Amino acid sequence: MDALSIIGILLALGAILVGQSLEGGHVYSLLNGPAALIVLGGSVGATMLQTPLTVFFQAMRSIRWVFKPPVVNPEQTIKKISIWSGISRSDGLLGLERIAEAEQDPFARKGLRLLVDGGEPEVIRSILETDMDGREHYELQAAKVFEAMGGVCPDNRHSWCRYGLDSCDGESL
Numbered sequence: 001m002d003a004l005s006i007i008g009i010l011l012a013l014g015a016i017l018v019g020q021s022l023e024g025g026h027v028y029s030l031l032n033g034p035a036a037l038i039v040l041g042g043s044v045g046a047t048m049l050q051t052p053l054t055v056f057f058q059a060m061r062s063i064r065w066v067f068k069p070p071v072v073n074p075e076q077t078i079k080k081i082s083i084w085s086g087i088s089r090s091d092g093l094l095g096l097e098r099i100a101e102a103e104q105d106p107f108a109r110k111g112l113r114l115l116v117d118g119g120e121p122e123v124i125r126s127i128l129e130t131d132m133d134g135r136e137h138y139e140l141q142a143a144k145v146f147e148a149m150g151g152v153c154p155d156n157r158h159s160w161c162r163y164g165l166d167s168c169d170g171e172s173l
């Protein structure tokens with residue numbers, strides 16, 4: 001679990017609660033269900049209007065990365081590639097076929113299959129680079145969902161004020 005993410009969330013929540021208290025508002029006034037529903041539901045709804053369905057769902061799946069980022073172990077990857085290299089030297093590229101079928105990582109599996117099928121190195125590189133570029137684009141689109149949500153949420157905070165925060169009662173909106 002990423003400690004910095006937890007610290008950041010706790011710091012943000014603490015700052016909101018202390019700020020509300022310092023302004024003379026009651027902390028419990030922040031716990032307004034209808035106002036939260038309007039702000040959060042409105043933000044999510046407005047974001048869904050401008051996002052393709054597959055990208056929106058990918059963004060929702062990626063939320064878990066805040067607390068548990070994907071594990072990348074370079075030492076293990078180097079070890080696997082060294083083993084693959086040894087197998088290909090002793091058994092030829094066809095020796096990698098059973099390794100490719102058992103490989104868990106779809107990217108590595110695709111690369112191994114392309115090798116076993118006798119693809120030229122430049123072609124294999126081009127195919128895998130195209131896959132990486134596509135994946136990067138897809139992940140960046142998913143990240144932009146949260147950017148869009150952040151863009152509409154500040155507008156919705158006025159609704160939150162209208163529907164119940166004590167400290168906003170005198171504010172003209």
